[in-house]
Amino acid sequence: MNRGMHDGQSQGFVTVFTAGQLFALKLERVRDVFVPQALSTVPLAPPEVAGLLNLRGRIVTALDLRRRLGLPPREDGKPTVAVGIEERGELYGLIADKVGDVMWLPASQYETVPTNLDPRWAQVCAGVYRLDGQILMVLDVDKILDFSQFGAAA
Amino acid sequence: MRLRDKLLPLLDFAPLLGLRNGETDVSRMTHEGMTAVVVQVGTKHAGVLVDNVFRTEEIVVKPLSSVLRHISMFSGNTILGDGSVIMIVDPNALGTAVGSIDTHAALAQAVPQETSDAEQNRTALLLFRAGSKTLKAVPLSLITRLEEIALDTIEHCNGQDVVQYRGSLMPLIPVQANRAQPQSGFQPVLVFTDGAHPAGLVIDEIVDIVEEPLVIDLQAEAPGVIGAAIIRDKAVEIVDVSHYLGSVFDAHRTMPPESERALRVLLVDDSQFFRNMLAPLLRASGYEVALAASAEEALALKDKGERFDLIVSDIDMPGMDGLDLAKNLKAGSSWAEIPLIALSSHANPQLVEKSRAAGFESFVGKFDRQTLMHALQDCFKGWGAAA
Structure with missing residues (x-):
């Protein structure tokens, strides 16, 4: 939607829903969006690691966005979607409930992280957009993948 | 747990992985039985309790994602x-x-010297059954892989059973011809390879892998059997793999050019077993093979004026050993120019060095068929170029 707004002043985002919240990831960081299948769980792994899966012959480490953000766990059997991100030659899949639209939003409306945000979220939040009726939280991929913070959210 | 007269420490795998936390369910172990995978790490052996064993598979280990690298239990995925x-x-x-x-490890370490000599003469053998109740054995080192092949993936082609295996067709040769084949389930297969070509020997069941001194007690009359030996107090037939798979491998083989005369190889080994095992392989590769059961016999052939293009000799022989034979030949005899390949079941660096000093061109482990074939080819390449 709003492809016409793609100019120097706007930025592209992939949006996902997780636990009823809308989150956004910068479009240029997203490699692909796929439905995670045949997830192999990894014993002894941090709780944020949902498991490993095979995406076209490459091993992807699936990270549960709910766990990472300290949100309540997903009900078993509910469909999920994964946002593929490549970081230092490794593939990660951020698992969310549902993928939303790709949005182009004007940079002028980008706001810094509100000070009253839950510190656990503030840690991984790059900024927010105020949309009609809801707040779009832009996630900082580098901070999401900061493994030193893993295990703390649970 | 007691395994082959040795106490084996048992590890319960699930708690090590943080799964099924708590005590090992001993009652389940004694009543229902469990599966243990026996692992060897350094000198230590241990049984690792698992729920299930699925199959073997050859893999390429890929590095772990950096978020998982701290888990010492895993080396990769x-x-x-x-x-x-x-x-x-x-x-x-x-x-x-x-x-x-393992508190007994220290005790076990204290007495390694006495056993090491006997240990070195041991041969790892795969025991299996095929066609009859009699135990059969093949030196483990000849086998490339053990596979269980789903029966519904076996196809019939070109008058034989084949299976698609790693991107090529692998012929399956039954030890017992015309065996009744079940329709579903898994078929244990011993995979042998010759260069890039695999062939599968179809058997009924894999019984065990043992490491025992191998002494052939009875020479065999029957085709496909090298002889019989006593292993763990049981009579075991040592199977001649080349009898079953020779024709398959021959089909792939690129013979030396017809115009050249066959290259003559002298095989010197005191063990009838190895002579019987290696001679057919060498012949199948297009070499003309002469045999000598001792260094003295080899020297007698030399004195009779026989000529060979290459000599493959065992190192460890009673009487004159391989090293002395090599020194003798290299010391200005009529065979001084003939390249020598050393065979030994103990491949330690000192022995390799000694054999080189004695005049051997290369050194090959006794069961390392592939390396031997390569060593032969290398020698002949050099020889061909020089001639």
Whole structure:
């Protein structure tokens, strides 16, 4: 939607829903969006690691966005979607409930992280957009993948 | 647990992985039985309790994602043939776990010297059954892989059973011809390879892998059998793999050019077993083979004026050993120019060095068929170029 707004002043985002919240990831960081299948769980792994899966012959480490953000766990059997991100030659899949639209939003409306945000979220939040009726939280991929913070959210 | 007269420390795998926390369910163990995978880490052995063993698969270990790299239990991960991702357990981590419970290890370490000599003469053998109740054996080192092949993937082609295996067709040769084949389930197969070409020997069941001194007691009359030996107090037939698979491998073989005369190889080995095993292989590769059961016999052939293009000799022989034979030949005899390849079941660096000093061109482990074939080719390449 709003492809016409793609100019120097706007930025592209992939949006996902997780636990009823809308989150956004910068479009240029997203490699692909796929439905995670045949997830192999990894014993002894941090709780944020949902498991490993095979995406076209490459091993992807699936990270549960709910766990990472300290949100309540997903009900078993509910469909999920994964946002593929490549970081230092490794593939990660951020698992969310549902993928939303790709949005182009004007940079002028980008706001810094509100000070009253839950510190656990503030840690991984790059900024927010105020949309009609809801707040779009832009996630900082580098901070999401900061493994030193893993295990703390649970 | 007691395994082959040795006490084996048992590790319960699930708690090591943080799964099924708590005590090992001993009652389940004694009443229902459990599966243990026996691992060797360094000098330590341990049984690792698992729920289930699925199959063997050859894999390429891929590095772990950096978020998982701190987990010492895993050394990597990989994608299996069915596309699923699997974690690879680091045996060293298991070794560490064994170390913490194995108080007898120190005692066991104290007496290695007495046994090492006997140990060195042991041969690892795969025991299996095929066609009859009689135990059969093949030197483990000849086998490339043990596979269980789903019966519904076996196809019939070109008058033989084949299976698609790693991107090529692998012929399946039954030890017992015309055997009744069940329609479903898995078929154990011993995979042998000749260069890039695999062939599968179809058997009924794999019984065990043993490491025993191998003495052939009875020479065989029957085709396909090298002889019989006593292994663990049981009569075992030593199977002649080349009888079953020779024709398959021959089909692939690129024979030396017809115009040249066959290259003559002298095989010197005191063990009838090895002479019987290697001679057909060499012949199948297009060499003309002469045999000598001792260094003295080899020297007698030399004195009779026989000529060879290459000599393959065992190192460890009663009477004159391979090293002395080599020194003798290299010391200005009429055979001084003939390249020598050393064979030995103990491949330690000192022995390799000694054999080189004695005049051997190369040194090959006794069961290392592939390396031997390559060494032969290399020697002849050099020889051909020089001629």
